[in-house]
Amino acid sequence: MVKTVTFSVFRYDPEKDTRPYYKDYRVELRRPGMMVLDGLNQIRWEQDGTLAFRRSCREGVCGSDGLNINGVNMLACITHIEELKEPIVVQPLPSMPVIKDLVVDFTDFYAKYYLVKPYLITKTPPPSDRERLQSPEDRKKLDGLYECILCACCSTSCPSFWADPNYLGPAALLKAWRFIADTRDEGADERLEIINDRDGAWRCHTILNCVEACPKQLNPTEAIAELKKAIIHRKF
Amino acid sequence: MLGKYFGSGRSGAFDWFFQRVSGVALLITLFLHFWVLHYASEGPVTYQKVMARLVSPAWKALDIAFLVFAVYHAMNGFKMIIDDYVHTSGVRAVLVGALWVVAIGFFGLGVLTIVTLKVQA
Numbered sequence: 001m002v003k004t005v006t007f008s009v010f011r012y013d014p015e016k017d018t019r020p021y022y023k024d025y026r027v028e029l030r031r032p033g034m035m036v037l038d039g040l041n042q043i044r045w046e047q048d049g050t051l052a053f054r055r056s057c058r059e060g061v062c063g064s065d066g067l068n069i070n071g072v073n074m075l076a077c078i079t080h081i082e083e084l085k086e087p088i089v090v091q092p093l094p095s096m097p098v099i100k101d102l103v104v105d106f107t108d109f110y111a112k113y114y115l116v117k118p119y120l121i122t123k124t125p126p127p128s129d130r131e132r133l134q135s136p137e138d139r140k141k142l143d144g145l146y147e148c149i150l151c152a153c154c155s156t157s158c159p160s161f162w163a164d165p166n167y168l169g170p171a172a173l174l175k176a177w178r179f180i181a182d183t184r185d186e187g188a189d190e191r192l193e194i195i196n197d198r199d200g201a202w203r204c205h206t207i208l209n210c211v212e213a214c215p216k217q218l219n220p221t222e223a224i225a226e227l228k229k230a231i232i233h234r235k236f
Numbered sequence: 237m238l239g240k241y242f243g244s245g246r247s248g249a250f251d252w253f254f255q256r257v258s259g260v261a262l263l264i265t266l267f268l269h270f271w272v273l274h275y276a277s278e279g280p281v282t283y284q285k286v287m288a289r290l291v292s293p294a295w296k297a298l299d300i301a302f303l304v305f306a307v308y309h310a311m312n313g314f315k316m317i318i319d320d321y322v323h324t325s326g327v328r329a330v331l332v333g334a335l336w337v338v339a340i341g342f343f344g345l346g347v348l349t350i351v352t353l354k355v356q357a
Binding site: 160163164165166196197198200202203205228231232235236 | 248
């Protein structure tokens, strides 16, 4: 007899439903180490083809399946079913507009991400004979910053992000610091000018939800603190 | 999208930094207050002893500094809450304006109390 667990899944189809509801499914644990994503796939492939959710790499690299599982934001593909309490409540990322079921609209999240200029900005020309080099020590400063996969688990766990629709949020701010901290980058002034704003770094009240939510064990709060320090050093 | 591009010159950097500066100043003055009340005087506390301290110019200067930091810290805290939750610039202007009125009112009352304080016969 195969053991089963209950998934209670948030369902909402704006074309049919007047309001969201939760639907229970029984998922069979057919092998050890099954992830929540395996459970969702089993539901969609074998029980209910109408369930919508995003997934791609299924190994914690693409950032597609950030979900709120038992109240905590995490990636479904690297979360073990057996480590969760039943019923496993699966919801879309909080505060994001729902397109259908577990699929949310990332437009606003990406707009905020692009606003901090998440790319290398250079003013001096590169060496003519090689690429822009960086010492191993300087490269090490980017550890804990470059690994972000833009799953939005951090920003959508942040009460400041929920409360203020204009707040840039931890994901965008972590990315901003990733480039400002890069010794090859020369765009700190223009980025800090954008971030030094009521809806920029100052809405972070070090609640630390982003740190708990990040499936890559990054620390956006620390990155935001570095941004605040950099702005204050320039101003005062 | 971002506040300062819609006419406000305020970025929030000053608010954030001086909330911390005033917080540290309040901690220092608070512990100074405790120390003076509990350890700095000998024998029973009397009206004459307390008033002699309160009317001295140095203590009045300290009280005014305390007032500045306390009013700034409290009102700036409310402003941060407004910044967190109020997103309509008109409503925010009204609320922050009201905060200024309250802050100036409290500050005026406090200064009046400290400056005019005299030992009663």
